Amino acid sequence: MKNCFLLCVVSLGLASGQVTVLQDVDLIDGTGAAPRKGVSIVISGGRVRDIGPSSQIKPPSGANVVPLAGKTVMPGxxxxxxxxxxxxxxxxxxxxxxxxxxxxxxxxxxxxxxxxxxxxxxxxxxxxxxxxxxxxxxxxxxxxxxxxxxxxxxxxxxxxxxxxxxxxxxxxxxxxxxxxxxxxxxxxxxxxxxxxxxxxxxxxxxxxxxxxxxxxxxxxxxxxxxxxxxxxxxxxxxxxxxxxxxxxxxxxxxxxxxxxxxxxxxxxxxxxxxxxxxxxxxxxxxxxxxxxxxxxxxxxxxxxxxxxxxxxxxxxxxxxxxxxxxxxxxxxxxxxxxxxxxxxxxxxxxxxxxxxxxxxxxxxxxxxxxxxxxxxxxxxxxxxxxxxxxxxxxGVSKDFGTLEKGKVADLIVLDKNPLDDIRNTRTIHTVYLGGQKFQ
Ligand SMILES: [Zn+2]
The missing domain is CATH 3.20.20.140 (Metal-dependent hydrolases)
Known part of the structure; x- marks a missing residue:
């Protein structure tokens, strides 16, 4: 439990100020908008700080850039x-x-x-x-x-x-x-x-x-x-x-x-x-x-x-x-x-x-x-x-639900696109909870 406690605290990523960029994903943001290709998601302090075309988003220096071309991201x-x-x-x-x-x-x-x-x-x-x-x-x-x-x-x-x-x-x-x-x-x-x-x-x-x-x-x-x-x-x-x-x-x-x-x-x-x-x-x-x-x-x-x-x-x-x-x-x-x-x-x-x-x-x-x-x-x-x-x-849509700028970064990275076949939600590559890799 002691280890878990440490892990839990570290997993917040708040103290470290670490920035993560999920780069070149196909994005399903949960709003109902059409999926977008080649999107980068900038995460820090557990939230989505920026989200948009990779061509327009320059990862901040020192950011942990995760290349994810071909993967799909959907909300947790x-x-x-x-x-x-x-x-x-x-x-x-x-x-x-x-x-x-x-x-x-x-x-x-x-x-x-x-x-x-x-x-x-x-x-x-x-x-x-x-x-x-x-x-x-x-x-x-x-x-x-x-x-x-x-x-x-x-x-x-x-x-x-x-x-x-x-x-x-x-x-x-x-x-x-x-x-x-x-x-x-x-x-x-x-x-x-x-x-x-x-x-x-x-x-x-x-x-x-x-x-x-x-x-x-x-x-x-x-x-x-x-x-x-x-x-x-x-x-x-x-x-x-x-x-x-x-x-x-x-x-x-x-x-x-x-x-x-x-x-x-x-x-x-x-x-x-x-x-x-x-x-x-x-x-x-x-x-x-x-x-x-x-x-x-x-x-x-x-x-x-x-x-x-x-x-x-x-x-x-x-x-x-x-x-x-x-x-x-x-x-x-x-x-x-x-x-x-x-x-x-x-x-x-x-x-x-x-x-x-x-x-x-x-x-x-x-x-x-x-x-x-x-x-x-x-x-x-x-x-x-x-x-x-x-x-x-x-009553929490100010912070949760969709993947938009300012919201909490709870999301799933998938190997395959669930819009092609809903069973592709099972192709979990990574889960991010509060902006940190959960697994
Ligand atoms: Zn019940």
Whole structure:
């Protein structure tokens, strides 16, 4: 840890005043602008100091010039829906929530180019995540940047509190007054947003009542915090938006979205996050997906986890889940809804719901991008969801999201251009986090 501390401090590159120039890259800046060839990016103090045609940018003397002709640079991926620290291997448990495990997850995300992650309501010790975030903002950055919701909200005996390892993760609330008091506690903990679950998990469990989630959203807004909801049903999405919801943390999956929902999303300037890999995770391991055998996937899991995921016992367990066939349909519905919302001009945010068992941090973010393209978005649109749109939703676009002069230099250098094939986001050459090489 001592070494890590030194490395972390050095990796800031602030004290050294070092200047790095990434020279002659093909640039996708995240704004949606056409890609530009032969671009140089001048980085110092963790930020983009200059960016433009290499012919016009003279590297300052003493700069570390990195020739990258033929490589593509895109913004670091901002994941608006992740979970951190509760899982080791394929097991979720409260005792896993330690500083070491949190750091390991943040390093894993960053090594895959996921430079920002929003921890969505499963921070059982919010003060621990607050400390991580404050240290990062103070300059000690050893993995993906964290935004966090602290503990989220659900009904008494509601989803997901009833799942293994989830007791005590969300607040289980039964009155509006109680909900408001807990939101106050989270606000005191300086969370970045408020998260709630409004889902009966296919009719099995209690669902947060409208009067309670209305109070949660209202109290969040009193603290100038955005409110995001795990939801499933179209009818709930509409009621939540009427109550002021700022983000759908998953797709509507029971029905196709309609003009009424689109109007409500736009009225709230709300963000829609699809989490297509989340649906896939319910059934995909029954199919023995080809990516299990790729080095890009395998570098993110332990040999034991890989062996389990590939075992007949695990495949049979997933295949035997009576919900699995339903989730194949939910996935199709979610994909179609994503395309419809994108075409309607709703802000699409990028999110995966990685972190719970089997939803592999790092790899799934890249697979999510592939599934979004399969749903009908262009690679350029998908990259925008994970950069510009994500930063706008978080209210941090002054500093993050796109690669422009003055902004933080969180970026990925790729061997191949993802506009040709979105799977090229997996050809990671280097990740820069706060202007320093992460790997
Ligand atoms: Zn989640």
């Amino acid at each position: 991926i901002m994941n608006l829906h992740g979970h951190i620290g509760l899982v080791k291997g394929l097991t979720q448990a409260r005792e896993n929530y330690t500083r070491d495990n949190i750091d390991a997850h943040l390093r894993m995300y960053a090594s895959y180019g996921v430079t920002t992650v929003v921890s969505m309501g499963s921070d059982i010790e919010p003060e621990l995540m607050l400390r991580v975030r404050d240290e990062q903002r103070g300059g000690r950055l050893s993995g993906a940047r964290v935004f966090f919701a602290g503990r989220g909200f659900t009904a008494q005996n509601g989803y997901p509190a009833v799942l293994p390892g989830n007791k005590g993760v969300p607040y289980e609330v039964s009155t509006a007054a109680q909900a408001r008091a807990y939101v106050d506690q989270m606000a005191k903990m300086k969370v970045d947003l408020i998260k709630m679950w409004v889902d009966d998990e296919l009719g099995r469990y209690a669902k947060l009542a409208p009067e309670i989630y209305t109070a949660i959203i209202d109290q969040a807004h009193k603290h100038k915090l955005k409110a995001a909801a795990h939801l499933f049903y179209l009818a709930d999405a509409k009621r939540l938006l009427d109550a002021g919801l700022d983000a759908m943390a998953h797709s509507v999956r029971d029905e196709y979205v309609d003009g009424d929902l689109i109007a409500k999303l736009k009225k709230n300037n709300a963000t829609a996050i699809a989490t297509l890999t989340r649906e896939q995770s319910v059934f995909v391991y029954a199919d023995g997906p080809a990516w299990l055998d790729t080095p890009f996937f395998q570098r993110g899991v332990s040999p034991e986890t890989l062996a389990t995921l590939k075992s007949d016992a695990y495949r049979n367990k997933v295949a035997g889940n009576p919900d699995a066939p339903k989730f194949r349909t939910f996935f199709e519905t979610a994909s179609r809804n994503l395309k419809k919302l994108q075409d309607a001009g709703v802000r699409i945010g990028f999110g995966t719901d990685t972190g719970p068992p089997g939803r592999i941090q790092g790899f799934f973010e890249h697979w999510e991008m592939e599934l979004m393209v399969q749903a009908g978005l262009t690679p350029m649109q998908v990259i925008q969801t994970a950069s510009k749109n994500a930063a706008e939703y978080l």
